Amino acid sequence: MDELKQQIKECIISSLELEDITPENIVDSEPLFGTGLGLDSIDALELGVALKKKFGVKFNAENSETREHFASINALAEYISSEKAKAN
Numbered sequence: 001m002d003e004l005k006q007q008i009k010e011c012i013i014s015s016l017e018l019e020d021i022t023p024e025n026i027v028d029s030e031p032l033f034g035t036g037l038g039l040d041s042i043d044a045l046e047l048g049v050a051l052k053k054k055f056g057v058k059f060n061a062e063n064s065e066t067r068e069h070f071a072s073i074n075a076l077a078e079y080i081s082s083e084k085a086k087a088n
Contacts, residue, residue, distance in 0.1 A: 005077045007054070015050030016043055028073040036072070044070060051076070057083045 009023035012032075016039070030036035033044070047070070048059045057080050059066050069079040 001077055001081065004080060005073050008051070008073055008076050008080070011050050011054050012037075012047060015046055026073060028077075031072060032070055032076075051080070055080050055084070056087070 005028055006023055009026045012018065012026070013021055013023065021037075026037060033039045039047070052058055059069065069075055
């Protein structure tokens with residue numbers, strides 16, 4: 001799971017072009033939006049596309065659970081792991 005979290009962090013940094021942030025700067029349990037990493041709704045859209053390309057997972061903007069999946073690195077890793085398990 002740690003490797004997956006590292007890949008997610010790298011995906012966030014590269015897809016959102018966060019130049020001053022390293023994977024080590026992103027705390028797994030901190031919020032990605034608002035007070036944590038400070039991402040906004042446009043970032044969420046870009047990140048959703050990048051995660052879909054990298055991991056093959058889909059996010060539904062109409063689904064209320066999507067906000068929960070994007071809550072933190074931990075939540076994203078959990079969602080991606082469960083989606084990959086369903087696909088296998």
